[in-house]
Amino acid sequence: MxxxxxxxxxxxxxxxxxxxxxxxxxxxxxxxxxxxxxxxxxxxxxxxxxxxxxxxxxxxxxxxxxxxxxxxxxxxxxxxxxxxxxxxxxxxxxxxxxxxxxxxxxxxxxxxxxxxxxxxxxxxxxxxxxxxxxxxxxxxxxxxxxxxxxxxxxxxxxxxxxxxxxxxxxxxxxxxxxxxxxxxxxxxxxxxxxxxxxxxxxxxxxxxxxxxxxxxxxxxxxxxxxxxxxxxxxxxxKHLDGICHVYVDALADLPKAQRIAFNAKCYRYGICGAMETLLVEQSVAAAFLPSMAAMYLEKGVELRGCERTRGLIEALPADEDDWRTEYLGPILSIRVVDGLDQAIEHINHYGSHHTDAIVTEHQGHARRFLAEVDSSSVMLNAPTCFADGFEYGLGAExxxxxxxxxxxxxxxxxxxxxxxxxxxxxxxxxx
Structure with a gap:
């Protein structure tokens, strides 16, 4: 007292x-x-x-x-x-x-x-x-x-x-x-x-x-x-929000992408580096999302998706507020995007400039993402939950x-x- x-x-x-x-x-x-x-x-x-x-x-x-x-x-x-x-x-x-x-x-x-x-x-x-x-x-x-x-x-x-x-x-x-x-x-x-x-x-x-x-x-x-x-x-x-994204590129290794996307969301829901929005390139969405959604649903994660997402998996409709929300809990918004340009545009428009990741095996796409995403940490083939001073070798933050x-x-x-x-x-x- x-x-x-x-x-x-x-x-x-x-x-x-x-x-x-x-x-x-x-x-x-x-x-x-x-x-x-x-x-x-x-x-x-x-x-x-x-x-x-x-x-x-x-x-x-x-x-x-x-x-x-x-x-x-x-x-x-x-x-x-x-x-x-x-x-x-x-x-x-x-x-x-x-x-x-x-x-x-x-x-x-x-x-x-x-x-x-x-x-x-x-x-x-x-x-x-x-x-x-x-x-x-x-x-x-x-x-x-x-x-x-x-x-x-x-x-x-x-x-x-x-x-x-x-x-x-x-x-x-x-x-x-x-x-x-x-x-x-x-x-x-x-x-x-x-x-x-x-x-x-x-x-x-x-x-x-x-x-x-x-x-x-x-x-x-x-x-x-x-x-x-x-x-x-x-x-x-300071930072205000941790609205973090993982973008699964057309040239991603999909099993690797599943492991990364699951860890980015489910490692710990309450940290500022937890993924809040998953972006998936349209050409791999049908192969990627159904099994990915099953993993989330088994973990108890509520899914909210755009129209194209809901055409592939069961999810609640995502509205404009979802793209701007730091859930800090077992909720995930998902958007199917046309490609790298739309993914970068979405992140720079809706993100909080905290941490964002791309999963891809294409060197050119990786370099563009790393250069053009305006966030304090940008990652390639790694989950956003690595955004932490201890993991960066700072001892603590x-x-x-x-x-x-x-x-x-x-x-x-x-x-x-x-x-x-x-x-x-x-x-x-x-x-």
């Missing part, structure tokens, strides 16, 4: 929430200066100590998570959100592996690149530096607490984490392990802070503190991300960005740094 007696709206938030968030911000800003100069070895010690603490706290994590799940069911939380909320043993294993992978990754901070001599005799290059303080606002997934803490820590940033009220017990239990890891590595505890209040007013405060916060990363539903994008006074790294400035796609260590110019001279003067 929140220790704050506060209103639930930004407009009428009480002074106590503002004071609390300001204290977090001030502490984070001070900690960011210390963590920015921490050695790679020291940061890695904190990450590995956190992994050990998490591993030892499995029972406590499970108890805390069960409290959140019970409260979520009682409040009518949607199945997709309950699935995201659950901390299974495999997901705890994934958090441990993520921490170890991030510890093993090269430290981007301080790296100097592109050094070159200028005619004046000076050398000019670029150095990677932390962003500073990163505010992260997220819903449901408690493992985000570890993903965010590990990446911010390794990239030399302080972070303020504001999880959803539905995961408050899980997040607190995880945060205790992070604090233990920081203490063991003799790093400031304020380098990773979890907002203790579940009051929504804290979000309004966090996104309105440019003096303390350098970047905001929202992870959650569309309404949260739209609100943050609209009201934030600091830069935002802070989020996925569909914007085109600073970072795009899964954002890992490098995306949490920026560059500054460094100029080295030996007494040269500009004449």
């Amino acid at each position: 929140s220790p704050f007696s506060c209103s639930q709206t930004t407009e009428t938030m009480t002074e106590s929430v503002l004071d609390y968030m300001n204290r977090l911000g001030q502490a984070a800003r001070e900690a960011s200066r210390q963590i920015a100069r921490a050695s790679t070895a020291q940061k890695n010690r904190a990450l590995l100590a956190t992994a050990r603490a998490l591993d030892a706290a499995r029972d406590a994590l499970s108890v805390a998570n069960q409290l959140d799940l019970a409260a979520g069911r009682a409040s009518g939380l949607e199945p997709a959100l309950l699935e995201r909320l659950e901390l299974t043993p495999a997901r705890i294993d994934g958090m441990l592996e993520g921490l170890r992978q991030v510890a093993a990754l090269p430290d981007p901070v301080g790296a100097i690149s592109d050094m070159s001599y200028r005619p004046s005799g000076i050398q000019v290059g670029k150095m990677r530096v932390p962003l500073g303080v990163i505010g992260i606002i997220y819903e449901s997934r408690p493992n985000v607490t570890i993903d965010a803490a590990s990446l911010c820590l390794k990239s030399g940033n302080a972070t303020i984490l504001r999880g959803g009220s539905e995961a408050i017990h899980s997040n607190r239990a995880i945060a205790a392990c992070v604090q233990q890891g920081l203490v063991e590595a003799e790093l400031p505890a304020a380098a990773v802070q979890v907002v203790e209040t579940t009051d929504r007013a804290a979000v309004g405060a966090l996104i309105s503190m440019p003096e303390f916060v350098d970047v905001i990363v929202p992870r959650g539903g569309r309404s949260l991300i739209e609100r943050v994008s609209r009201e934030a006074r600091v830069p935002v790294i 802070i989020g996925i960005s569909t914007d085109k400035l600073h970072a795009r796609g899964p954002v890992g260590l490098v995306g949490l740094t920026c560059e500054k110019y460094v100029v080295i001279g030996d007494g040269q003067l500009r004449g």
